[in-house]
Amino acid sequence: QKEVEQNSGPLSVPEGAIASLNCTYSDRGSQSFFWYRQYSGKSPELIMSIYSNGDKEDGRFTAQLNKASQYVSLLIRDSQPSDSATYLCAVMAPTNRDDKIIFGKGTRLHILP
Amino acid sequence: EAQVTQNPRYLITVTGKKLTVTCSQNMNHEYMSWYRQDPGLGLRQIYYSMNVEVTDKGDVPEGYKVSRKEKRNFPLILESPSPNQTSLYFCASSPGGGLTYEQYFGPGTRLTVT
Numbered sequence: 423q424k425e426v427e428q429n430s431g432p433l434s435v436p437e438g439a440i441a442s443l444n445c446t447y448s449d450r451g452s453q454s455f456f457w458y459r460q461y462s463g464k465s466p467e468l469i470m471s472i473y474s475n476g477d478k479e480d481g482r483f484t485a486q487l488n489k490a491s492q493y494v495s496l497l498i499r500d501s502q503p504s505d506s507a508t509y510l511c512a513v514m515a516p517t518n519r520d521d522k523i524i525f526g527k528g529t530r531l532h533i534l535p
Numbered sequence: 536e537a538q539v540t541q542n543p544r545y546l547i548t549v550t551g552k553k554l555t556v557t558c559s560q561n562m563n564h565e566y567m568s569w570y571r572q573d574p575g576l577g578l579r580q581i582y583y584s585m586n587v588e589v590t591d592k593g594d595v596p597e598g599y600k601v602s603r604k605e606k607r608n609f610p611l612i613l614e615s616p617s618p619n620q621t622s623l624y625f626c627a628s629s630p631g632g633g634l635t636y637e638q639y640f641g642p643g644t645r646l647t648v649t
Contacts, residue, residue, distance in 0.1 A: 454636055465625055465640035466578070510578065514636045520585055523568070523636055527577030 424449045426513050428526035436534050441498040443529050445511030448492070454514035455487055455494045459507045460528065466510055470496065501533045537562045539641035541626050547647045548616055556611045556644050558626030566631030567609040568593070568638070569601065571622040578625070584609055585631060616648045 425448040435441040443457075454473055458466035470485040472478045472494065478485045484497040494513075498505055511526040539560045548554055560567065568583040570593075580593030584603040598620055600612040609628075613620060623645050627638040 456637060458638075463643075465643050466638075468637050468639070471637050512638075520591065521631075521636065523580070523583075523638070525570075525578040525580075527575070 424452075424513075424515050424522065424524050426511055426524045426526040428509075428511050428529045430527060431530040432532045433529055434532045434534055435501050437501055437503060439501055441501045441505065441531055441533070443496040443498075443509050443511075443531065445494045445496075445513075445526055446492055447494070447511075447513045447515075447524075449513070449515040450489075450492065452489075452492075452513045452515040455485070456512040456514075457483075457485060457494075457496045458510040458512060458525075460510060461507045469509075498531075503533050503535055506531060506533045537639070539626055539628055539639050541624075541641035541644050543644060544642060545645050547649065549649055550617055551615050554613050554616060554646075556613075556624060556626075556646070558609045558611065558641060559607050560609075560628040560639070561607065562628060562630075562639065563606065564628035564630055564639075565606070566629045566636065566638075567603065568627045569599070569609070569611050570625045570627065571595065571620075572625065573622050581611070581624075616646075618648045620646065621648050622646060 457470045460466045472485040472487045482499045486495045508528040510528045569581040570578045582601040584590045626641040629638045
């Protein structure tokens, strides 16, 4: 069973600090990795995608991928109250037939004003 | 505007009464998928479609049907809804193929089965 694991939180971070969200996955063949943000009662919204080892930066967000450790993380710099949401990690893992996308259960992030 | 639309947004129904939730995307995406989201269980995939006329089961397909007769539409059918299908449902689409599985989600349909 392919799995994606996240700490459910809540993770509380002071405003202006760096929030660090982590995700591990079980399938070594996983190729694509995604972070989504979901506000309560709303649909998930894509923040970042990352496909190769290393860091990828987009504004205040940095995604980090380490395939050897099967680990992907999301850093949010200068955290704002509007960043308070649930963050979902998703992984695309090819199967014999097609490609399967698996979501973690999400980490609730709370930015303290 | 590029978007995924779902209808209805809210639905209250009774056990056994067939219903359909529509999903449509205007981005010419190949891949479409249905998820349900329940507290503590996260997003779970119901069915997905890699292309027109190609559908496959996700993790929780029991009690659901889908069809993909056109690229833009991917309706979710509950032939005989039961209370355990009360949930928040999301449709999503992505370009598909290769690494392009960045998904765009619809606004969600909150279904209550009594």
